[in-house]
Amino acid sequence: MNRKTLDRLRPFFGVVGLVAIWQAAVIGEVIDPVLLPSPATTLSALHTGLFESGRLAFDFGKTVQRAAMSIALASAIGIPIGVILGASEKFYRSVEFIIDFFRSTPASAIFPLFLLLFGVGDMTKVYIGAFGASLAIIFNVAYGVMNARKTRVLAAKVMGAPAWQRMVVVLLESLPQTFIGLRMGATLALVLMITAEMLLGSVDGLGLRIFEEQQLFNMPGMYAAIFCAGLLGYTINLTLFLLERRFVHWAGR
Numbered sequence: 001m002n003r004k005t006l007d008r009l010r011p012f013f014g015v016v017g018l019v020a021i022w023q024a025a026v027i028g029e030v031i032d033p034v035l036l037p038s039p040a041t042t043l044s045a046l047h048t049g050l051f052e053s054g055r056l057a058f059d060f061g062k063t064v065q066r067a068a069m070s071i072a073l074a075s076a077i078g079i080p081i082g083v084i085l086g087a088s089e090k091f092y093r094s095v096e097f098i099i100d101f102f103r104s105t106p107a108s109a110i111f112p113l114f115l116l117l118f119g120v121g122d123m124t125k126v127y128i129g130a131f132g133a134s135l136a137i138i139f140n141v142a143y144g145v146m147n148a149r150k151t152r153v154l155a156a157k158v159m160g161a162p163a164w165q166r167m168v169v170v171l172l173e174s175l176p177q178t179f180i181g182l183r184m185g186a187t188l189a190l191v192l193m194i195t196a197e198m199l200l201g202s203v204d205g206l207g208l209r210i211f212e213e214q215q216l217f218n219m220p221g222m223y224a225a226i227f228c229a230g231l232l233g234y235t236i237n238l239t240l241f242l243l244e245r246r247f248v249h250w251a252g253r
Contacts, residue, residue, distance in 0.1 A: 019039050022036075022038075022039050023038065023039055026038045026039075034217075034219065035219060036219070037219050037220045037223065041220045042220050042223045042224055042227070044220070045218075045220035045221050045223070045224040046224035046227060046228070049221065049224050049225070050228075055209070056209060056221075056224060056225060056228065058204065059204050059205050059206050059208065059209045059225070060206060060228050060232070062204045062205045063190075063193060063194065063197065063205045063206040063207070063229070063232065064232060066122065066125055066126050066129070066193050066205065067129065067186075067189060067190050067193050067232070067236070069126045069130075070125075070126045070127075070128075070129030070130045070133060070189040070192075070193060071129075071130075071133060071182075071185065071186050071189050071236070073126065073127075073130040073134075074129070074130040074131075074132075074133035074134040074137055074185050074189060075137060075182065075185075077130065077134045077137075078133070078134040078135070078136075078137030078138045078141060078181070078185065079137060079141055079178065081134075081138050081141075082137060082138045082139070082140070082141025082142045082144075082145065082178075082181070083141060083142075083145055083171065083174075085138065085142040085145075086141060086142035086143065086144065086145025086146045086174070087145060087167075087170075089146050092142050092146065099135060099138060099139060100139075102135055103135040103136065103139060107128065107131065107132040107188075107192050108192070108195055108199075110131075111128065111196065111199065111200065114127060114128050114131075115200065120200055120201045124196070124200065125193055125196040125197060125200065125202065125205075126193075128192050128193070128196050129188075129189035129190070129192045129193040129196070130189065131192075132185075132188045132189060132191075132192045133185030133186065133188050133189035133192075134185065135185075136181055136184040136185040136188055137178075137181040137182060137184075137185040138181075139181065140177050140178060140180050140181025140182075140184065141174065141177065141178050141181055143177060144173075144174030144175070144176070144177025144178050144180075144181070145170055145171070145174045147174075147177070148169075148170045148173035148174050175244075175247075175248045176244070176248055179240060179241075179243070179244040179248060182240050183237055183240045183241065186236045186237065186240060187233060187236070187237060190229075190232065190233050190236065193205075193207070194206055194207035194210070194229055195207060197211075198210065198211045206225055206228055206229045206232070207229075209221075209225040210222055210225045210226055210229070213225060
């Protein structure tokens with residue numbers, strides 16, 4: 001096996017290792033087999049839920065839909081506010097306590113407030129995810145704008161670029177930090193979304209599926225739903241990472 005092939009396969013080494021440890025734990029009965037089904041049993045439950053009964057596929061689709069809406073809403077709110085705050089460090093410092101206060105407050109602690117304001121419908125879960133995600137985005141975008149590479153901004157000013165062009169340079173320089181905020185926000189939105197689906201009277205979604213399978217003691221089904229949630233989070237993060245590499249190729253240069 002040549003080095004190029006080895007490098008392509010390297011990301012799968014951890015997966016193979018995890019499955020091997022999982023299978024060894026099942027064979028050695030380190031954990032009660034009822035609580036920890038084998039990888040093969042879990043894979044079978046995953047296939048059944050996605051392609052035979054279709055219930056897991058439906059719940060997966062509903063969570064994807066809510067997560068997409070939540071991330072889009074958080075981006076639409078967080079990026080402009082972050083740019084405005086970052087453009088004036090004094091202004092940012094004046095509201096920094098508020099941002100850090102809500103960013104540090106566990107979002108699940110304000111679930112009752114969202115229930116009172118928006119009821120128990122689907123949009124409540126979207127708003128909860130967007131709230132947590134937007135704070136992470138605002139924080140990172142603001143710092144990205146404030147810490148934009150000064151040399152390029154100064155070079156644009158020396159060359160006689162008008163204010164709006166210098167602002168474009170600042171925005172481009174802040175994009176790496178903006179994408180960090182988007183990735184953090186997207187992950188947080190998904191976590192909050194699934195938690196809300198578990199706790200806020202949802203009728204579908206991966207959170208409900210995980211909770212119901214646990215209540216029914218259907219461990220293979222529960223692990224299959226957890227796997228879907230993890231796969232969704234990984235896919236969202238990977239998509240944003242690839243977009244960053246594609247459109248922010250100058251980062252670090």
